[in-house]
Amino acid sequence: MPSRKIVATELAHVLRQISHPDRIRLLLKLQAGEQTVNELGDLLEISPTRVSQHLGVLRAVALVATQTRGQQRVYSLAQPELAHWLIEGIDFIGHRLSRATPTDLQNAKQLWQAEGAEPVI
Incomplete structure (x- = not known):
């Protein structure tokens, strides 16, 4: 069916743009x-230039929104539920992480959840 192919192609494009550790952390x-x-650069210990480059990629696929406040540009998630989706995705990679215990994975999820809003159920 053409509609499934279109959706699968777009999803693959978005996932490719997310597929960098720094972009996931952002x-x-x-x-x-x-x-x-x-x-963001200070929080993630990444240079502002690199942060800007990553944010540009995420803006291009409409995952990040921007607003100008005075002379500063502020960034936010265009769809906040994306962060929750990524956190839940940790469950799907647990079997691949031989260095991480189930407790390590759960701790990572809890830390990321604590930084934002309550998880969407």
Whole structure:
């Protein structure tokens, strides 16, 4: 069916754009609310230039929204439920992480959930 192919193609495109560890970390940090490039860089220990590049990729696929506040540009998640989806995705990779125990995985989920809003059920 053509509609399934279109949707699968778009989903694959978006997942490719997310598929960088720093972009995943950016998306998860943005669940806490609006942040500037410098704030995100400080939180994630990434240079502001790299943060801007990653945010540009995420903006291109409409995952991140921007607003101008005075002379600063602030970034937020265009769809906040994306962060919850990523956190829940940890369950699907647990079997691949030989270095991480189930407790490690649960702790990672809890830390990321604590940074944002309550999980969507």
